[in-house]
Amino acid sequence: GQSLEQPSEVTAVEGAIVQINCTYQTSGFYGLSWYQQHDGGAPTFLSYNALDGLEETGRFSSFLSRSDSYGYLLLQELQMKDSASYFCATSRDGQNFVFGPGTRLSVLP
Amino acid sequence: DAGVIQSPRHEVTEMGQEVTLRCKPISGHDYLFWYRQTMMRGLELLIYFNNNVPIDDSGMPEDRFSAKMPNASFSTLKIQPSEPRDSAVYFCASSARVQGSYYGYTFGSGTRLTVV
Numbered sequence: 271g272q273s274l275e276q277p278s279e280v281t282a283v284e285g286a287i288v289q290i291n292c293t294y295q296t297s298g299f300y301g302l303s304w305y306q307q308h309d310g311g312a313p314t315f316l317s318y319n320a321l322d323g324l325e326e327t328g329r330f331s332s333f334l335s336r337s338d339s340y341g342y343l344l345l346q347e348l349q350m351k352d353s354a355s356y357f358c359a360t361s362r363d364g365q366n367f368v369f370g371p372g373t374r375l376s377v378l379p
Numbered sequence: 380d381a382g383v384i385q386s387p388r389h390e391v392t393e394m395g396q397e398v399t400l401r402c403k404p405i406s407g408h409d410y411l412f413w414y415r416q417t418m419m420r421g422l423e424l425l426i427y428f429n430n431n432v433p434i435d436d437s438g439m440p441e442d443r444f445s446a447k448m449p450n451a452s453f454s455t456l457k458i459q460p461s462e463p464r465d466s467a468v469y470f471c472a473s474s475a476r477v478q479g480s481y482y483g484y485t486f487g488s489g490t491r492l493t494v495v
Contacts, residue, residue: 305483311488312488313422313484314486318481318483365410365429366434366435369422372422
């Protein structure tokens with residue numbers, strides 16, 4: 271099976287940098303994805319790492335270490351609109367993803 | 380493209396009634412997923428299709444749940460009979476690989492189901 275762990279809550283101030291960690295256990299691994307979900311909204315895709323290393327997309331970066339079964343999402347220059355829940359998700363086949371429990375990020379002024 | 384379209388946005392029904400949720404995936408996407416989200420259980424995969432064929436329905440809670448995808452542009456998730464514990468937000472999502480690159484799921488806006 272697959273299981274993922276994330277911190278339940280993270281709080282940071284506007285303009286700061288925050289890192290949301292994700293550890294996973296899976297019998298097969300194809301990649302790690304990150305999604306953002308605002309309250310009352312749908313999850314939206316942020317990033318995907320299939321290989322080790324850092325992927326950067328604007329203010330957001332995602333890192334993967336397959337040997338450590340670990341990844342993180344890095345959010346820079348935090349804005350109030352970044353307050354949301356963030357989910358990591360893993361796949362064994364590259365299409366069917368299992369989602370983690372989510373991390374609720376609160377950005378304070 | 381209008382994205383993944385789900386209907387209805389909200390559904391309130393009485394216990395024992397049949398509920399049908401609908402989804403139109405993004406044109407050209409060959410994978411379609413049905414997820415359920417609750418505070419207690421998070422995002423759970425119920426079933427997914429590839430090229431209209433069900434691939435994995437191991438997440439469907441019980442026989443009261445059924446899903447179909449009669450063509451590439453339409454899918455339904457049916458609950459019959461509905462129970463209060465089915466109350467949740469149901470999301471449909473679609474995805475595709477473009478020249479081997481993966482661009483993630485596109486989720487619909489969800490259907491908030493309340494069974495009273």
